[in-house]
Amino acid sequence: MLGRKKFVAAVVxxxxxxxHASAAPDAALNASGRTAIVQxxxxxxxxxxxxxxxxxxxxxxxxxxxxxxxxxxxxxAQAFSAVLAQDLRExxxxxxxGTTVYEGFRERSGSADVPDRxxxxxxxxxxxxxxxxxxxxxxxxxNVGYIELRGFGGPEFVGAAYTAAMSLMAGTxxxxxxxxxxxxxxxxxxxxxxxxxxxxxxxxxxxxMYDRPTGTTRQFWTVKxxxxxxxxxxxxxxxxxxxxxxxxxxxxxxxxxRGILVGETTGGGSxxxxxxxxxxxxxxxxxxxxxxxxxTKTNWEHVGVKPDIAVPAAQALQTAHxxxxxxxxxxAKEGKERTELQRLLAMVEKGESDKPVYTLRGEx
Numbered sequence: 125m126l127g128r129k130k131f132v133a134a135v136v137x138x139x140x141x142x143x144h145a146s147a148a149p150d151a152a153l154n155a156s157g158r159t160a161i162v163q164x165x166x167x168x169x170x171x172x173x174x175x176x177x178x179x180x181x182x183x184x185x186x187x188x189x190x191x192x193x194x195x196x197x198x199x200x201a202q203a204f205s206a207v208l209a210q211d212l213r214e215x216x217x218x219x220x221x222g223t224t225v226y227e228g229f230r231e232r233s234g235s236a237d238v239p240d241r242x243x244x245x246x247x248x249x250x251x252x253x254x255x256x257x258x259x260x261x262x263x264x265x266x267n268v269g270y271i272e273l274r275g276f277g278g279p280e281f282v283g284a285a286y287t288a289a290m291s292l293m294a295g296t297x298x299x300x301x302x303x304x305x306x307x308x309x310x311x312x313x314x315x316x317x318x319x320x321x322x323x324x325x326x327x328x329x330x331x332x333m334y335d336r337p338t339g340t341t342r343q344f345w346t347v348k349x350x351x352x353x354x355x356x357x358x359x360x361x362x363x364x365x366x367x368x369x370x371x372x373x374x375x376x377x378x379x380x381x382r383g384i385l386v387g388e389t390t391g392g393g394s395x396x397x398x399x400x401x402x403x404x405x406x407x408x409x410x411x412x413x414x415x416x417x418x419x420t421k422t423n424w425e426h427v428g429v430k431p432d433i434a435v436p437a438a439q440a441l442q443t444a445h446x447x448x449x450x451x452x453x454x455x456a457k458e459g460k461e462r463t464e465l466q467r468l469l470a471m472v473e474k475g476e477s478d479k480p481v482y483t484l485r486g487e488x
Contacts, residue, residue, distance in 0.1 A: 150225070151201045151404050158204060162190045164402040165208070172337050172412045174395050175216075182215045201225050201404045208408070217426060219393045220368065222409035229407045231400055244280070251277045256285035257309075260302075261292055265468045265477065266449045269296035270441075276309030276369040279316045286313075290320045290352045298357040298448040301373075304387060304437050308368025311344050311396070311415070318373060319346040321382050324353050329418040330376050333396065336412050343418075357451070358383035359444040362429060363437035367391040372415065374429045379419040385431040386447070387440035392428035445472050 153161075166183035173179035189195065189211070198204035205223040212221035239247070251257075257275040264270050271289055276282070293299050315330050322328065327348040334341045360374050360383050371390045377383035395411035402408050415423045435443045449469040456462035471477065 153198065153200055153204055153404060155196070157404060158190055158195050158198065161204065161208075161403045161406060162187055162195075165408060168400045168402065168408070169410055172398065172400070172410050174334075174336050174411050174414050175218075178216050178218075182212065185215050186211055201406055204404075205406045208406070212408070218395060218411055219391060220395050220397050220409060220411040222397070224407055225405050226407050227405050229399070229401050229405065247278070248281050251281035256282040258285060258289055259305075261289055263296060264300070264445055265472065266445075266452060266465055267295070267297045268445060268448050269293035269299040270302065271299070272302040272305070273317075274305055275307055276311075276313040276317070276373075278310050279313045282313055283316050286317050286320070287350065287352045290354055293354060294352065296356065297452060298359065299354060300359045300361060300441065300444050300448070301383075302361040302441065303366050303370045303374060304361050304363035304440060306366055306370030306373075308370055308372075308393075311369055311372055314369050314372045314376065315344040316347055316350065318376055318380075318382075319348070319350040320352055320354050321358055321377070322346055322353070322380075323355070324348075324351070328380070330380075331372065331418060332416045334414045334416070336414075337398070357448065359448065360385050361437075361440040361444060362387040362390050362431055363440070364388050364391055364428075365437075366429070368393050368396070371424050371429050375417060375420075375424050378429065378432070379417050384433065384444075384447075385429065386433040386444040387431050387435060388437045389428040389430050389434075390424065392424060392426050394423040394425040442472065442475060 166187055169179040169183050170176070173182075186208070195204060195207060198207050202225055205225050209221065209223040212223070213219055254275075254277075257273060257277055259272040259274050260270070262270040269292075271293065311331065311333060318330065319326075325348050326346055328346050330344045330346065332341050332343050358377065360377055362370075362374050362385055366374060366387075367390065371392075371394065374385055374390060378385055394415045396413040396415070397409040398412045399407050399409055414425075417423060433443060433447070446469065449465060449472060453462060453465045453469055456465055
């Protein structure tokens with residue numbers, strides 16, 4: 125149930141923020157209203173935040189600030205939501221904390237976590253309209269595959285698209301997976317995508333996810349039934365913006381020694397969230413779970429995922445492409461293939477590319 129709960133929470137938040145949050149009424153708040161919100165927030169943090177000692181410390185600090193009049197200028201729900209989000213992140217150091225204003229939000233638990241068919245179809249359509257968060261698929265010069273992935277939607281919606289994308293890459297000599305703008309999503313989808321990079325039938329333990337509110341732990345494994353497999357070199361591009369599930373994939377592919385990370389150290393957020401109402405239509409994302417990698421027995425919280433080849437994010441694609449082409453040149457036999465790879469390598473090193481030709485052959 126834990127994985128399902130996290131998946132639903134993530135999808136619900138996306139729908140709330142993108143479709144309704146901006147239209148929610150911005151209710152006026154007085155001192156007593158802010159105090160009631162703070163009291164509710166502190167109670168829910170103490171009961172659910174993955175680090176109880178941190179929850180207690182942050183709660184005390186926020187309550188003290190409110191008592192001292194530090195929130196007096198937050199005279200509306202929107203304003204109070206914004207300042208609470210900032211304080212929660214700064215006081216805890218946990219960038220997964222978040223707030224928004226949403227009218228009619230209801231906390232979900234138990235059987236209510238499972239949406240009905242109509243809601244599932246709505247989310248399926250939304251995933252399709254986003255292109256399953258696959259921003260770009262391309263074959264780069266030198267027969268190098270490239271996929272930019274902006275997020276990890278639920279596997280129910282994106283799994284088939286991942287496999288389709290990987291089928292297009294099947295004939296390439298290496299693959300670059302760009303997660304520089306990947307803000308996160310479902311750990312189950314991380315495991316599903318990662319399954320493509322191990323032998324058919326392979327079933328390996330990736331991470332454990334402990335959920336404090338339920339006291340349960342869910343294991344995430346590669347999916348041995350995924351048919352499309354890729355056994356060529358894999359390079360993963362990262363940035364400071366790579367976060368949460370984007371970091372999960374980067375950390376996992378590195379820990380499993382299946383890929384090379386190129387770019388910047390990632391954002392440093394490994395604690396998945398659940399959403400809670402705290403009053404006046406303000407809802408708060410409270411990190412309630414902890415990820416533990418099966419290989420390293422730790423995670424990337426606060427420290428991020430460090431790349432194998434450290435370069436500014438803007439240079440990561442060129443660096444990975446050059447690295448791959450150099451390897452291909454070194455292993456190519458003498459002849460036309462090697463000569464062409466050398467030409468492409470020199471071009472990519474300069475940041476150049478062949479210009480497309482739109483005239484018939486032989487035309488001037």
